[in-house]
Structure formats: structure tokens, C-alpha cells
């Protein structure tokens with residue numbers, strides 16, 4: 006249920022994006038409020054007034070969701086976990102928190118921040134409704150926001166991973182056992198809750214309420230998928246953070262800057278078969294040449310082009326002591342399959358994505374075989 010997203014604005018260095026699927030909820034909520042909620046409790050206005058108020062309510066719901074996700078993000082950032090973006094889509098929002106929390110305590114704090122924010126907002130709107138007891142549409146908006154914020158807090162507190170409540174549950178188990186066991190248990194409750202939602206969808210269908218049936222059905226499917234994916238990701242992170250780059254890198258001899266591309270293709274490429282090579286630049290620094298850049302040079306010019314002519318300054322790299330997890334994250338972020346391994350001023354070699362993937366595959370295969378044997 007994710008389409009293309011539109012960048013909205015940046016807050017505290019976090020990019021907030023709006024997924025196109027969000028417009029579906031926007032129209033659904035605006036219309037439902039204009040057709041049912043507001044006319045029933047606040048009668049006497051035209052449909053267009055209701056639609057306008059419904060649209061304002063939907064936008065303010067969006068603001069509430071952003072604040073909820075922002076709370077998670079700010080607590081994460083405070084504990085040194087980077088957050089690049091917040092995506093808003095059909096079922097609410099997701100803060101792209103880039104790393105697993107370093108400890109159960111941090112996981113607990115990050116997870117609890119969202120529902121705490123929604124509870125606080127709900128309570129503020131409750132006070133506002135008390136201060137403004139006039140029976141008009143403005144009061145209606147306040148009541149609606151009180152309701153949605155309390156609902157956001159409560160729904161997210163269901164102990165179903167990867168919902169906030171599931172993360173809280175995971176942090177509590179993690180504090181007593183290990184991260185992987187904690188994730189396994191909380192994902193199982195996540196999957197159970199997802200099936201429960203699907204059951205609600207089925208019951209709604211039996212009762213003839215198609216919209217509710219679809220809503221529960223899709224939400225259930227989404228959650229089941231999310232709990233499965235999050236568990237796999239955690240498993241992967243746990244495995245990859247056990248190994249260091251130095252254990253799996255390929256050493257590469259730097260290319261001399263005056264070598265021509267022809268020399269390079271004869272003397273370097275066949276030996277190392279890498280996609281990137283370090284080049285010693287004239288200023289003593291390290292540059293990089295990319296196989297793709299070489300392919301962009303016509304073959305009849307290979308004898309005339311020096312390696313230093315097409316090399317670029319080194320930008321993204323890992324240290325030999327970084328974990329494979331960090332390496333794969335950088336590869337994903339920059340869309341590359343190889344990274345130079347740099348120590349001080351020296352390029353020691355490259356770390357390749359397929360090597361990491363092969364390691365992961367072997368690890369999971371061994372794990373599976375062990376599971377079957379035991």
C-alpha cells in the first residue's frame with residue numbers, strides 16, 4: 006500500500022514525506038465526517054460547510070500523526086539513533102528510525118514517546134473542550150481531535166510488534182533475555198493481532214459493512230507483513246553486527262595515477278575484479294575509479310586516457326573495524342554494491358555486497374539446519 010511520496014517539509018533535520026496513499030484516507034475521513042459525524046452531532050449546516058470542517062479535521066489528524074512520529078524521532082535522535090525521514094501513508098505514519106536501539110531502555114523510551122505525545126494531545130483537547138463548551142462546529146473539531154489522539158495512543162499501545170506497544174513489550178523481554186528472542190515473541194503477538202483484525206474484517210463483511218471489512222482486512226494484512234519483515238530485519242541486523250569489515254574485505258592494490266585505462270584493464274582489473282579501485286591522487290590523497298566511469302570512455306580512447314583523468318575524490322567508505330551492518334546500510338543508502346575500506350590515509354581494499362549476502366545466507370542456512378537437527 007505504498008505509492009510515490011511527495012516531500013513536504015523538514016523539521017529538526019527530518020524530512021517529512023506524504024505518500025500518495027494518504028490522500029485515500031484524507032478523502033475517506035473528510036467525507037465520512039461531513040456525511041455522518043458532524044451533521045449528527047452539530048446539525049443545521051450545509052453539506053459544503055461540513056465537508057470543509059471535515060477536511061480541516063483530516064488535516065489536523067495528519068498534524069497529530071506527525072507530532073506522534075516526531076516524538077519517537079526526537080527521542081531516538083537524542084539517544085544517537087539517526088532518523089532521516091517520516092513517511093505518512095494510508096495507515097498513519099512511520100518514522101524511519103535507522104538503527105536498532107542500542108539497549109532495551111532506549112527502545113522503551115523511543116517506543117513510549119509516541120503514545121505519550123498522543124495522550125498528552127488528547128488531554129489538551131479535552132481541557133480545551135471544557136474551556137469552550139459551546140455547541141458549534143469548532144467544539145466539534147476539538148472533540149474529534151481529542152477522540153483521534155486518544156485512539157492513536159490506545160491503538161499504538163496494543164502489544165503487537167512493530168506497533169509501539171509491541172516495541173515496549175520487546176524492550177521488556179529484551180531486558181531479561183536477548184534481542185532476537187524478544188523480537189520473536191513480540192512479532193508472534195503482532196501476527197496474532199493482525200489475524201484478529203482480519204477476523205474483524207471478515208465479521209464486518211458478514212454484517213454487510215464493506216468499508217469496515219476492507220479497512221480491517223488491509224490493516225491486518227499490512228500488520229502481518231510488517232511484523233514478519235521487522236523480525237527478518239532484526240535477525241539480519243543481529244547477524245551483521247557480529248562481524249567486522251576487515252574479516253570479509255578484499256585487499257586491492259591502488260592504481261598509479263599515470264596508468265592508462267588500457268593498462269588498468271590489463272594489469273589491475275583481471276586480478277581484483279572489483280567495481281571500484283583506489284587511485285593515488287597527485288596530492289597524496291586517495292581517489293576512486295569506478296568501472297562504470299571507465300565504460301563511459303569510448304574504447305578507442307583507452308590508450309590516451311589516464312586513470313587520474315576519470316578518478317573522483319573518495320566520499321563514502323568504511324573503516325576495517327566497522328560492522329558489516331554499517332557497511333550494508335551505507336551501500337543501501339548510496340545505492341552501491343561495493344565500498345572502499347579506508348584506514349587512516351590508506352585504502353586497504355573493498356567490501357562487496359555479494360560477500361555479505363553470501364555470509365547471511367550461509368548463516369541462516371546453518372541456523373535452519375541446526376533447528377531441524379535439534
Ligand SMILES: [Zn+2]
Pocket residue numbers: 073074077119120161169
Ligand atoms: Zn508510534
